[in-house]
Amino acid sequence: MENKTKIHAEDNRLDLLITREFDLPVELLFKAYVEPEIVAQWMGTKVIKLESKKHGSWEFETSDPNGNVVFKANGVIHDFIPNEKIVRTFEMENINFAPQLEFLEFESITDETSKLTMQIIYKSIEHRAAQLKLPFAFGLNMAHNRLQEIVTQLK
Amino acid sequence: MEIRRDVFQAIADPTRRAILSLVAIQSMTPGAIAENFNSSRQTISKHIQILSECELLNQTQNGREIYYHLNPIKMKEIDNFIEPFRKMWDDRFNKLEAIMKNYKK
Numbered sequence: 493m494e495n496k497t498k499i500h501a502e503d504n505r506l507d508l509l510i511t512r513e514f515d516l517p518v519e520l521l522f523k524a525y526v527e528p529e530i531v532a533q534w535m536g537t538k539v540i541k542l543e544s545k546k547h548g549s550w551e552f553e554t555s556d557p558n559g560n561v562v563f564k565a566n567g568v569i570h571d572f573i574p575n576e577k578i579v580r581t582f583e584m585e586n587i588n589f590a591p592q593l594e595f596l597e598f599e600s601i602t603d604e605t606s607k608l609t610m611q612i613i614y615k616s617i618e619h620r621a622a623q624l625k626l627p628f629a630f631g632l633n634m635a636h637n638r639l640q641e642i643v644t645q646l647k
Numbered sequence: 648m649e650i651r652r653d654v655f656q657a658i659a660d661p662t663r664r665a666i667l668s669l670v671a672i673q674s675m676t677p678g679a680i681a682e683n684f685n686s687s688r689q690t691i692s693k694h695i696q697i698l699s700e701c702e703l704l705n706q707t708q709n710g711r712e713i714y715y716h717l718n719p720i721k722m723k724e725i726d727n728f729i730e731p732f733r734k735m736w737d738d739r740f741n742k743l744e745a746i747m748k749n750y751k752k
Binding site: 510516517521524534608627 | 729731732733734735736737739740741742743744746747748750751
């Protein structure tokens with residue numbers, strides 16, 4: 493499958509765009525953002541709270557296999573229009589990043605396909621760069637861990 | 648056991664990053680590279696080997712000497728640090744799509 497998800501990050505800007513087309517009616521795409529059990533499945537996180545309404549709030553928590561919490565994030569929902577848009581903040585806990593503002597737009601393409609456009613706005617250009625690099629840095633760690641595993645097996 | 652090497656693994660090590668920045672300036676022999684480090688020549692030659700396996704270094708033979716130089720094409724893969732970020736979202740959305748297809752009638 494080719495790259496269905498596109499990231500548009502222009503230099504020297506505070507925002508970035510993530511776009512993706514789905515083989516799903518827009519109602520189902522939107523539902524995946526509203527039902528806590530479903531969000532938990534595809535985000536791979538525990539949904540502590542998800543109040544899908546204007547001025548509602550949300551809270552996610554991810555643990556490692558030993559039960560230690562490795563990731564916590566929360567935010568508030570500023571706008572909520574079913575099958576059209578969600579405006580919300582996103583803030584990671586215990587990490588020195590400012591909250592970010594997210595505009596999620598849901599569009600119907602055909603009865604069976606839809607499109608999501610996610611605009612994320614960061615406090616600074618440095619903050620955006622740091623966020624973009626997180627999975628990259630994580631990849632480096634994975635490489636380290638893999639090396640360590642291999643070395644341990646050799647012992 | 649065969650170890651698959653990738654560029655990310657290669658640059659996860661500070662000595663290898665230092666080697667890359669040295670040869671980025673000019674082509675160097677293994678001996679000249681090793682002179683810049685306190686580690687043994689053997690250790691440095693192991694690092695060079697890993698970098699070569701990842702195709703970050705190319706070598707040319709000049710008489711009896713081997714010269715290492717940077718492979719800029721491979722370095723671009725590293726430069727494209729946005730790719731893991733895109734991949735992370737792509738994986739999530741693929742999962743979302745697969746889950747929601749079960750709700751289709």
